[in-house]
Amino acid sequence: MITSRLEMRGISLAFSGFQALSRVDFTLTGGSVHALTGANGAGKSTLMAVLCGTHARYEGEIIINNQPVAIREPVDAKLLGIHLVQQEVDVALIPGLSIAENIMLDHLAQPGHRYRWGTVREQARQALAQLDVTLDVRRSIDSCSLAEKQQILLARALSHHCRFLILDEPTAPLDAHESERLFAVVRRLQLQGIGVVFISHRIHELKAICDTLTVLRDGKMIESGPMAELSGEAIVEKMLGHELSDIYPPARPAYSDETLLRVEGLHDEGLLKDISLHLRKGEILGIAGLAGAGKTELCKALFGASKSRVSAGELNQQPWKPRDPADSVLRGLALVPEERRKEGIFIDEPVSMNLAVSADNTFSRWSLFGHRQAWRWAEEVIARVGVRTRGPGQVLRRLSGGNQQKVAIGKWLRGNAQVLIFDEPTKGVDVKAKTDLFQLIDGLAREGKGVIYASGEFAELVGLCDRICVLWDGRIVAEVDGADAREETLLYYSTGGTAS
Ligand SMILES: Nc1ncnc2c1ncn2[C@@H]1O[C@H](COP(=O)(O)OP(=O)(O)OP(=O)(O)O)[C@@H](O)[C@H]1O
Ligand SMILES: [Mg+2]
Numbered sequence: 001m002i003t004s005r006l007e008m009r010g011i012s013l014a015f016s017g018f019q020a021l022s023r024v025d026f027t028l029t030g031g032s033v034h035a036l037t038g039a040n041g042a043g044k045s046t047l048m049a050v051l052c053g054t055h056a057r058y059e060g061e062i063i064i065n066n067q068p069v070a071i072r073e074p075v076d077a078k079l080l081g082i083h084l085v086q087q088e089v090d091v092a093l094i095p096g097l098s099i100a101e102n103i104m105l106d107h108l109a110q111p112g113h114r115y116r117w118g119t120v121r122e123q124a125r126q127a128l129a130q131l132d133v134t135l136d137v138r139r140s141i142d143s144c145s146l147a148e149k150q151q152i153l154l155a156r157a158l159s160h161h162c163r164f165l166i167l168d169e170p171t172a173p174l175d176a177h178e179s180e181r182l183f184a185v186v187r188r189l190q191l192q193g194i195g196v197v198f199i200s201h202r203i204h205e206l207k208a209i210c211d212t213l214t215v216l217r218d219g220k221m222i223e224s225g226p227m228a229e230l231s232g233e234a235i236v237e238k239m240l241g242h243e244l245s246d247i248y249p250p251a252r253p254a255y256s257d258e259t260l261l262r263v264e265g266l267h268d269e270g271l272l273k274d275i276s277l278h279l280r281k282g283e284i285l286g287i288a289g290l291a292g293a294g295k296t297e298l299c300k301a302l303f304g305a306s307k308s309r310v311s312a313g314e315l316n317q318q319p320w321k322p323r324d325p326a327d328s329v330l331r332g333l334a335l336v337p338e339e340r341r342k343e344g345i346f347i348d349e350p351v352s353m354n355l356a357v358s359a360d361n362t363f364s365r366w367s368l369f370g371h372r373q374a375w376r377w378a379e380e381v382i383a384r385v386g387v388r389t390r391g392p393g394q395v396l397r398r399l400s401g402g403n404q405q406k407v408a409i410g411k412w413l414r415g416n417a418q419v420l421i422f423d424e425p426t427k428g429v430d431v432k433a434k435t436d437l438f439q440l441i442d443g444l445a446r447e448g449k450g451v452i453y454a455s456g457e458f459a460e461l462v463g464l465c466d467r468i469c470v471l472w473d474g475r476i477v478a479e480v481d482g483a484d485a486r487e488e489t490l491l492y493y494s495t496g497g498t499a500s
Pocket of ligand 2: 044045046087168400401402
């Protein structure tokens with residue numbers, strides 16, 4: 001087997017005066033899994049975008065097997081066997097088309113190409129089979145979960161001759177089991193001699209699967225070498241430029257016994273069955289579960305963003321049932337949704353506008369856009385949540401993935417929300433931002449607000465929550481006290497284990 005070798009040398013790229021990459025060197029060899037890491041906005045996705053032909057005006061050299069190559073358009077990269085599974089999966093998929101069409105998109109887009117639907121579907125199925133995935137390829141892409149969409153993009157990459165594969169935060173939408181399955185696929189590709197770039201904010205994943213590591217900070221290459229030589233702590237220190245000791249806030253004393261929200265016997269039209277839960281003032285209630293357990297469904301149902309029936313409920317000492325999002329917001333309930341790009345933000349609007357339109361309308365008495373107050377508020381949130389942006393006027397699309405996330409969260413910091421529901425808030429955010437976010441949520445609880453925190457990251461639930469309900473197959477199968485909670489216990493219940 002001939003090992004391919006790809007070198008990027010002295011890569012620089014500026015966006016209207018902002019230096020996103022400064023003389024970065026990066027080498028990828030076939031058969032290796034190379035971790036690319038760094039804080040939100042460090043330049044990881046941009047460096048890989050250069051490699052995939054998105055930015056024609058980069059400076060520096062790209063060399064494959066000792067031959068300089070020019071990659072100025074996406075098609076150049078594809079012809080060289082370089083394929084990318086993007087961080088924002090939705091951008092790369094065409095809504096309204098089937099799974100098969102989305103997988104075979106590049107083939108179908110070739111001019112003069114004649115195809116038979118039966119063959120297209122069969123090829124799509126074969127590409128999925130390489131991932132050990134079976135999906136009905138005639139289904140519409142719109143009905144797919146995030147995890148499925150990501151598998152579809154991976155299948156698309158594998159439908160080509162692929163020498164170098166870039167996975168930009170592939171595990172962000174996956175739970176522990178799905179991630180394990182992906183790792184098995186990556187190891188197989190590695191054995192086939194494919195060079196894989198693996199971007200992730202989960203250091204333990206990088207340690208588990210990658211043999212080589214490159215750390216970027218502020219658009220510069222800080223470190224590159226064998227993974228085994230660096231501990232997790234050392235990697236974090238290289239990423240941030242300083243140490244990070246306590247990720248989780250110190251234990252909070254119980255705030256009060258007063259119940260803020262209670263539902264009984266909640267059912268939705270599909271998955272959720274007979275859910276009863278309550279949330280006290282000043283409490284952080286965790287909702288643990290693997291993908292498909294119903295976390296997102298539960299968050300949406302409580303917020304009234306999906307239909308549900310409940311037998312009884314109260315909110316702020318008033319009888320209450322989830323009705324619709326507008327009603328929820330008026331009653332002081334807020335949701336930071338999981339699929340933020342689709343549901344939580346306006347991607348082509350500036351940060352200031354995104355932050356101003358949290359749903360409670362306090363700015364709308366004045367003219368909204370560019371108003372000094374909205375601007376000042378945006379500056380405050382940017383500082384509080386640590387959004388890396390050039391200012392409130394920057395359009396969200398231009399922010400890195402993790403920073404878009406922070407804006408979606410920052411949106412809810414204003415206003416009268418008494419109960420905040422977070423659905424997987426730390427997906428795609430770096431360790432430092434996670435720590436800031438935990439502190440922020442802890443602060444909300446200390447103020448007496450109630451927080452519902454749904455996550456498949458059990459370590460986070462254990463570190464942060466006062467109580468944790470475990471969901472399995474749409475039901476709450478266990479409730480664990482935060483002080484005694486252990487990750488293994490949560491995993492046990494969330495895979496269908498029962499209390500003996
Ligand atoms: N098209 C663009 N125009 C202007 N600035 C951009 C553009 N694309 C990226 N940037 C900026 O370049 C920097 C690097 O962004 P990039 O998306 O590469 O970060 P990242 O390391 O992938 O972060 P994350 O972990 O959040 O995904 C950010 O400050 C971002 O705002
Ligand atoms: Mg990125």
